[in-house]
Amino acid sequence: MRHPVTRAAAQQRFAHPVRAALLALAADxxxxxLFSGLGRGSHAREATVLGLLETxxxxxxxxxxxxxxxxxxxxxxxVLNSGLPVWIGAAGIGLLLRWWTGGGVALPFVIVTxxxxxxxxxxxxxIAALVIRLRAPRA
Numbered sequence: 001m002r003h004p005v006t007r008a009a010a011q012q013r014f015a016h017p018v019r020a021a022l023l024a025l026a027a028d029x030x031x032x033x034l035f036s037g038l039g040r041g042s043h044a045r046e047a048t049v050l051g052l053l054e055t056x057x058x059x060x061x062x063x064x065x066x067x068x069x070x071x072x073x074x075x076x077x078x079v080l081n082s083g084l085p086v087w088i089g090a091a092g093i094g095l096l097l098r099w100w101t102g103g104g105v106a107l108p109f110v111i112v113t114x115x116x117x118x119x120x121x122x123x124x125x126x127i128a129a130l131v132i133r134l135r136a137p138r139a
Contacts, residue, residue: 017073024076024125025067028086031120032059032094038116058103059117062093079129083122091117 036056037047045051066072066089072082091114099105 021073021076024072024082027124028063028067028090028121029060031124032056032063032090032117035059035113035116035120039112058097058101059090059094059113061097062095063090065089065093077125077128079122079125083125087114087118087121090121 033052033056036059037052040047040051040055045055063086066086070082070085070089072086075082094117095105095110095113
């Protein structure tokens with residue numbers, strides 16, 4: 001028989017701040033890599049690790065800069081307080097770095113970048129918050 005997970009138990013999984021931050025950072029980085037891989041695939045680019053990293057590096061750099069400057073590790077699961085800056089930083093700084101290094105930043109790409117990374121980086125946090133809330137016992 002499966003025991004219901006209480007809110008305290010669900011939060012306990014992320015109680016250790018370093019663990020929560022590392023898991024959240026890994027999720028963010030994986031989703032930035034997924035975004036880059038999907039983009040490469042939609043343009044029939046060669047599927048290589050180096051090619052993926054070449055496409056992803058500006059957005060991963062934007063993600064890292066935001067994680068450090070906005071102190072995301074203090075509340076890594078917060079939907080708005082962390083998700084919003086991570087989204088804007090990864091997309092905005094990533095696009096600026098891409099432009100600065102000679103990469104394409106056509107308006108349709110900018111729109112797709114902001115929409116996709118917003119869905120990914122805020123979305124997983126919203127789903128996590130919903131799961132924690134739904135698993136919490138009703139008072």
